[in-house]
Amino acid sequence: MSESREIILSQIKVQEAVERLRVGEVVAIPTETVYGLAALISSPKGIERIFSVKRRPFFDPLIVHVSDKQQARELTTSWTPICEVLANHFWPGSLTLVLPKRAEVSDLITSGLPTVGIRMPNHPVALELLKELGEPVAAPSANLFKKTSPTQVKHVLREFQNEDVSVIDGGDCKVGIESTVLAVNGSQLNVLRPGSVTGEQIKEALEKAGLSFGFMSLQKHENENGVQSPGQMEDHYMPKKPLIIWTQSWDKNSLKFMTDKLGENTKGVELKLLSDPLLAARNLYSQMHEHSMREDIGFIYCLWPESKNKDGVWTAIWDRLKKSSSYCL
Ligand code: TXA
Ligand code: MG
Numbered sequence: 001m002s003e004s005r006e007i008i009l010s011q012i013k014v015q016e017a018v019e020r021l022r023v024g025e026v027v028a029i030p031t032e033t034v035y036g037l038a039a040l041i042s043s044p045k046g047i048e049r050i051f052s053v054k055r056r057p058f059f060d061p062l063i064v065h066v067s068d069k070q071q072a073r074e075l076t077t078s079w080t081p082i083c084e085v086l087a088n089h090f091w092p093g094s095l096t097l098v099l100p101k102r103a104e105v106s107d108l109i110t111s112g113l114p115t116v117g118i119r120m121p122n123h124p125v126a127l128e129l130l131k132e133l134g135e136p137v138a139a140p141s142a143n144l145f146k147k148t149s150p151t152q153v154k155h156v157l158r159e160f161q162n163e164d165v166s167v168i169d170g171g172d173c174k175v176g177i178e179s180t181v182l183a184v185n186g187s188q189l190n191v192l193r194p195g196s197v198t199g200e201q202i203k204e205a206l207e208k209a210g211l212s213f214g215f216m217s218l219q220k221h222e223n224e225n226g227v228q229s230p231g232q233m234e235d236h237y238m239p240k241k242p243l244i245i246w247t248q249s250w251d252k253n254s255l256k257f258m259t260d261k262l263g264e265n266t267k268g269v270e271l272k273l274l275s276d277p278l279l280a281a282r283n284l285y286s287q288m289h290e291h292s293m294r295e296d297i298g299f300i301y302c303l304w305p306e307s308k309n310k311d312g313v314w315t316a317i318w319d320r321l322k323k324s325s326s327y328c329l
Pocket of ligand 1 (some may be wrong): 031033034035036037060061062094095096098109113115116117121139140141142177178179180181192193
């Protein structure tokens with residue numbers, strides 16, 4: 001990174017971030033899942049800038065981040081007992097609730113959908129910022145469209161080195177993958193994006209509270225124009241080097257097979273999954289970022305035998321790996 005570029009993309013403190021956000025600028029902020037690129041929900045200039053900095057198409061809606069339940073209630077026309085129980089149980093935390101939006105919530109944030117995604121992040125810096133602002137921010141992950149989400153401040157600095165974007169350093173993200181996105185349509189629930197908060201945990205919390213609900217399994221969600229909900233796009237989270245998922249048994253010819261597929265003289269490096277799924281999620285993207293930076297490496301590979309567990313948090317890890325991979329062999 002050249003010196004002048006480093007100056008453009010500066011690290012700032014919460015108070016300076018507040019000032020910038022209030023004049024319609026964007027600021028990259030830490031959350032417990034991944035870093036987000038934030039703008040005030042009341043600032044059309046800031047919201048538009050999120051899309052232009054990320055080179056993100058306008059059909060992909062943004063998640064609104066709140067500091068408390070009251071702010072969430074003010075964004076939706078339907079804050080039900082189900083929402084109350086889920087918020088009490090999982091907030092602050094990595095669960096985004098997709099709820100019917102109030103008219104005041106800008107269509108730019110929701111991509112014209114009648115719903116809005118809302119969550120309360122579990123990160124002291126994000127919460128301090130939101131309390132100082134007294135207003136929610138919209139924040140997608142702080143990466144270029146379809147690229148790997150940042151889990152460390154240096155990932156953000158690298159991604160936007162040509163842009164006038166400031167970042168607050170909040171350390172490494174502890175969850176490491178994006179929030180669970182749950183559509184709540186009356187008593188019908190639908191996981192639109194799996195995350196570290198699992199369907200099982202959601203079910204358990206609602207059952208304990210004695211609420212009745214219907215749980216749809218993970219499925220494609222279409223908006224009124226028949227367009228698929230954006231987080232469900234098949235190619236997403238892509239590292240800069242091709243990622244291969246190896247589902248076959250491993251022997252001495254396996255690596256040679258991959259190397260041949262990608263051309264001679266390419267060297268592969270393994271993305272290793274830790275055995276605890278929470279730890280595997282935590283360092284999944286940081287490995288993708290680190291391996292992508294290596295000049296001696298042509299591709300990344302990850303071993304996922306067909307018999308491997310895909311339950312609980314592994315559902316989300318598998319989802320991210322599949323979407324970021326170029327080949328599944
Ligand atoms: O953990 C996270 O959720 C991170 C941090 C920064 O909070 N944010 C994040 O935002 O991952 P983003 O924009 O990269 O992904 C948000 C996804 C969208 O692609 C979309 O699929 C879904 O959330 N989403 C948001 N609003 C929605 C809505 N109204 N209806 C359906 N899906 C929605
Ligand atoms: Mg994203």
